[in-house]
Amino acid sequence: MNLLPTAPVARVAPVNLLIVDDVPQNLVAMEALLRRDGVNLLLAQSGAQALELLLEHEVALALLDVHMPEIDGFSLAELMRGSQRSRDVPIIFLTASPNDPVRAFKGYESGAVDFLHKPVEPQVILSKVNVFIELYQQKQLLKARNEELERAIKLNETMTAVLTHDLRTPLSAILLCTDKLSFDLPEDSGAQQTLVHLETSTLRMARMVEQLLDFSRIRTGGLRLQLERCDAGKVVASVVEEAGRANPDANIHYEQYGDVRLHGDADRLGQIVSNLVGNAVVHGGKQGVQVQLDGTTAERVVLQVRNAGQIDPALMPRLFEPFKASFHASKGLGLGLYIADQFVAAHGGTLQARNEDDGVVFEACLPRRVA
Incomplete structure (x- = not known):
């Protein structure tokens, strides 16, 4: 019978995509194109709504329309870059304007990873979105594994500290018994040499235990100097x-x-x-x-x-x-x-x-x- 606890099965959380466009028909079209299992679409018709959604959700990718009233796409991107929560969100700008190198440069300067012109080919937008979804999932998986590894290391160091601390008591008892036996036995007996070997080995083990304790204190930040x-x-x-x-x-x-x-x-x-x-x-x-x-x-x-x-x-x-x-x-x-x-x-x-x-x-x- 296997009595060891099994590792919990990792659950993949839905990936949030933010789509911002002031034209409702464009939002409907993008929703129809990108909706699928495992993807949660966050739809906003203004920059203000987008900022509210960014405060509530962690987003894998933001698709921003450039031309919007009040807060346009470039201004929204700058606001996103100014927030700790959203500064690392990849941004793809969507625009209906003719190809303009100056505007494209401004978009990349605002933090965009891509700049697409409407009407966008469905396969083009799908392939780009899929890349960022996969990158986001890999990033989350790596983050989860790092956290699990840190917990395992901390648990291992804690167990080492506990075990080495508890080992000192029986080692002390062995040394005390060795000293007592050395007084009770004749000095020229063969048992005295055996006791010397026993004491030497016990002292060596005690030094190893102290080293493990010091190692655990150093790694867990528990080392304190008495100056x-x-x-x-x-x-x-x-x-x-x-x-x-x-x-x-x-x-x-x-x-x-x-x-x-x-x-x-x-x-x-x-x-x-x-x-x-x-x-x-x-x-x-x-x-x-x-x-x-x-x-x-x-x-x-x-x-x-x-x-x-x-x-x-x-x-x-x-x-x-x-x-x-x-x-x-x-x-x-x-x-x-x-x-x-x-x-x-x-x-x-x-x-x-x-x-x-x-x-x-x-x-x-x-x-x-x-x-």
Whole structure:
């Protein structure tokens, strides 16, 4: 049995055509020619009536007679172009006057897509109307699909946020149980090594959950910075020390210059450093990672993270995109650099990467104060 909800069947709404002519016989003739299923004809004998209909209905095409009392076709077209609701409605002018290039130019200048002379061949007007009906229907279909896609994306991001939020509780329970078991078991037992692997995997999963939460906040506009005066040097030093403990084989060297105090969110700054240093450790940690924080200029603080290796030039334009193909797919979700870039941007700064002769450099420029 299929328990999944089925997609609703799309209903095609009638297409509205506006026909404006001060001669009733002409309206009757056009109505007889264009009436069919799926087409709703809006008939007006003056420009004022036409404007009232445009306020009530969305129109796919307007057929305007040029010669009308009070408001002629050209004036009506200009009024339509001045309204947000009707400015994009295609207009075909109909006139009984002889072919006059000056009048035709005025018609096109008023926003017409075509200029026809009466008597109009029925097949000519039918073919032109059919083209605009089809274009309008395709536009509406595309609009509906875009709205459906936006709803699906928003729902997916909401579900991701809910799921990742709920996953943190069992992960915390696993870590607590791991710590307790490590105290109860002898240090030289084989079970201790198993617990180490379990704790490492759980911490890695917890980092993925946090990345998904950050990703969801960024995409849904839920990211908020807790701005305060903070010492970026202490933040970076703490992250580098933590990365060194977690990766004892990596050679991480940290240098600091000048005044590195700034106005920012210390937790988000820590995540920026953690993601950049973590990325450098993965791709060149054994050859050495250099972290440098430069506060020698008055306007900004510059963080540089350097590691051995080179970034594929083909990947460089997509380096800060989410879920991109990464160098080591097993190391994460491909969100670390994206999140770092978004957090730097939220602080009003820029994050760039470049290849140099001796390795890869990621450089984050952070203003002293967030605008």
